[in-house]
Amino acid sequence: MRYVCQLNVKRMRGVATINIEKVILAVLTTNPNKAPSGIAVFHCESTEEMYKIGANLEAILDGIAHKLTDEIMIIVKH
């Protein structure tokens, strides 16, 4: 799975702050065979569990939960 990472470096009062945009923060899946590697993957027992974890991750990571197929969701920072 390919993802795009954009780094914006802003200098504010001598301190560099880095904003990460358009990056997949986590993947949720009910089908372990389709889970990608190299990224945080949450294996879920059911779709309901996927939604529940997705809602929590959305709030924690400040990213949006997108559904790609019935079995895979991604949390993306926009």
Next chain:
Amino acid sequence: MDSYVYPVLFGIFCGVTSRMLMLRTDYRQYPTYLHGKIIHIALGFIASALGSIAVPALIEQEYTAITFLTVAASQFREVRNMERNTLAQLDQYELVPRGNTYIEGIAIAFESRNYLVILTSMVTTLVYVLTNLIIGIIAAVLCILLSRVLMDGGKLKDIVDIEYVEPYFKGEGLYVDNIYIMNIGLPARQEEVLKYGMGFILKPKNFNARSTIANLGQRQAILHDITTALGVYRDSGTPALVPLAKRDLDDGRVGVFVLPQEKDKEKAINVIGNTPTLENAIRMPTKRKKNEGGGNN
């Protein structure tokens, strides 16, 4: 020089009055508070003083006084920078930001208003010196009216037709009419979006309008203005609840999706219609075609 005291004072008075009339807390929602206003009235006073004093200086054949005006020009370029920096800093903490195009438009407006103040004070002083107070007052009123005309830009309702459309989901995709807005994965979030969301279709009236509303800055300005007028159902930590405007590539229509706190269709259409057409977003492809055959200039 004593004979110029009253004309100069009158010119300064008219210039400051003109600046105060142009300093409305309007759709831009800025400046809202007293301190912001004081800065602009003070700069307006400086502008009107420069404009007024230039007239007697020129009449007395003190031509070097014209260099005063170059000082004014660089001073007001600074005003533009100041406005740009302030608004760009504030924009980081807006739930729905203004966007750089809108900010640049506001900064340009602030600079140009100071030039209008110089014009007003210069003309009124000149007319007073050459004639009398009564004609000076008439000139001042005309200048202030002219400033108002020059200050007002176009509105979005002049270039697009606005129509309300209920947003809907096809699978996980959110649509306004046939325009895809975004993918929202969680059913709970989808319910919120349908409950609070409103969709609008902006149909360009001509080819120029199509290019103008395609501008991302113009679209962000629309979203910001609706949010300012009707509120927004959004907070930090709920990134899925985001107002967006997307374009139909086939015919140039723009689908606007917003999450207002006050769900009033008529008011929302009115607010979108009154969004300013940003100077920096205006494109006129048809003018180019017209001028193409004009030879080399």
